Amino acid sequence: MQSLNSIQTLAVLALPVLFAITVHEAAHGWMARRFGDSTAMLLGRVTLNPLKHIDPIGTILVPAVTFLLSSFLFGWAKPVPVNWRNLHHPRRDMVLVALAGPGANLIMAVFWALAVKLGVALFDVFEWLAMPLIYMGSAGVLINSILMTLNLLPILPLDGGRVLAGLLPPRMAWRFSRLEPYGLFIVIGLLATGLLGKILWPLVVGVIEILPASEIVKRILESL
Helix, strand or coil: CCCCCHHHHHHHHHHHHHHHHHHHHHHHHHHHHHCCCCHHHHCCCCCCCHHHCCCHHHHHHHHHHHHHHHCCCCCCCCCCCCCHHHCCCHHHHHHHHHHHHHHHHHHHHHHHHHHHHHHHHHCCCCHHHHHHHHHHHHHHHHHHHHHHHHHCCCCCCCHHHHHHHHHCCHHHHHHHHCCHHHHHHHHHHHHHHCHHHHHHHHHHHHHHHCCCCHHHHHHHHCCC
16 A cells, blocks of 8 residues: 555545544434433534534644644544533433443444455455545544544543543542643643653554454554
8 A cells, every 4th residue: 555645644534533523522412312411402413514513723723733743633523512410310421421422433443444344355346446445444443543542531521531520429529520621731731742642552552453454454554
């Protein structure tokens, strides 16, 4: 497989990034609706329309710049609003709502890995179709693996922070929640110092290795 230049790489990544972020956010709203909170549904956020979830800076500008400068994707979408007071069992349900986003990314990673396998199967007959499937599928595996592991970090306002807050005893959860205003700065600091990549990359590789067509995906990712 030939190596791609920066423009080609961004083109390959664009669709998987949009799907990864859109489905992630919609999954939060869908799960909240199941447990009694219709806030996201009423605001039109339980949808696969990416325009409803895109933050111009966090979804487009920041990921493009960080990838071009460091080959690491970092960004965010508009958070899906959840009113915990409407949930049937607020502490338990908030944990499940938080896990819905990373869970959706895991499902999408499997889907994209299967797309790679399909591309390989079609390669000898329909190379024009197989190549986009292989490259885009590999990018989809990478994007969703990164987004899943990043969001599971136990830092508020990330999903992992929401999960930890829901599992801690109430008094400790309250103290932990006071760190939320500083969470984004903590993540940016980890990114700037290179610690974020050192923490996440082994986890990302571990996720990729359990997926179908993992060896093919890893070879393709070397060319991105």
